[in-house]
Amino acid sequence: MRLRINIKGKPYDIEISEEEGKIKIKVGGKEFSFGREEEEKTSIAKTSLPKRNFSKKEIKAPVTGVVSKIFVKEEEFVKSDQKILILSAMKMENEIISESNGRVKEIRVKENQSVNIGDVLIVLK
C-alpha cells in the first residue's frame, strides 16, 4: 500500500507492506520493520532520538529589548494568559503573557536587563 502524507508542508511517500508476519514501512529510501524479532531494534532506535524534556517549558524573548518589569516570582503558579513580564523595545511595550499553565521554576532575567530574541526568560515546569 502506498501513501503520501504531509508533515508541516513537506510531502513524504510511504510504502507499507506485510511479509512473514512483519510490517515493513519504507519512507524516503529507509525501511523499518516491525515484528517480534524487531522489538530490540525498535527500542534502540527510540533511545537514540535526542532527549527532550517535555515537562520543562521555556518562555523565550519574542523580540530583542529590555525587561522593564517582571510580574511573577519563582515557585509561583502561573495560568495561561497571565501577564509574565514587560519587554520594552523601540518604545514599544510588549506585555508577555504565558500560553500555558505551570510553576515558575527559574527566572533567568532581571529587570532592566537587555535580552536578544530567542533568549530564555523564564522556565516553567
Next chain:
Amino acid sequence: MEIKYFSQLKSTNQKAKELSSKEAKPWLVVVAEKQTAGYGKEKVPWFSPQGGLYFSIILPKSKIEDLQTLTILAAWISAKVIKDNFNLEPLIKLPNDVLLNDKKVCGILTENVIGASTCSAPTLSRVERVGKDVKSSVIGIGLNTNIEKFPKELENIATSLKIELGKEVDNEEILKKILKGLKKQLKTISE
C-alpha cells in the same frame, strides 16, 4: 473606522487594550477629552488635561517588525500634520516623540500583548513565529493641542500647538488626518 469618544478616561491605551481583549475590531479608535492617568513609556505620566488630543487605536494583527516601523511612522505622520497644517517646524526625536522649539508636543506609545508560546516551532522562522504570537496591539498618541499652560516642572520641556500658534486648533480635524495617514502607512508596510 469607528471612533468611540469619552469625556474622561484613565488612559486611552488602557481602554483600548480592554476593548481589544473583548474582541473589538481593528481600527477602533478610543478618544478621551482628558486622561486622569495618561502614561508614556514605563508608565511615566503624560500630562493630559482638557484641550489636548488623546487617542488610541486598536491595530490589526501585524508582525512585530511592522509595528515597530509603524510606531516610528506615527511620529513622522504627526509631525507632517503639524507642519503641513500650521506652518510650524516640528522635529522628530526618534523613535517617537515630536518636538517644537526643543519642547515635547507629541508622544507615541505602542503596547503589544504577546503570547509566550513554550513549544518549539522549527519549521517557522523567528520572524514568522513572532508575527503569529502578537495577540493584540494598540498605539496611543498624545498631542498637546489646545493646552494653555503646563505645570512648572513641565514648562521647559513641553509645549502645545496653542502656545506656539497663539490660537486654538481643531482637534477633530487633526485626529482624522493622523488616522488617515496611519492607515495608509500600515497598509504600505504590511504589503
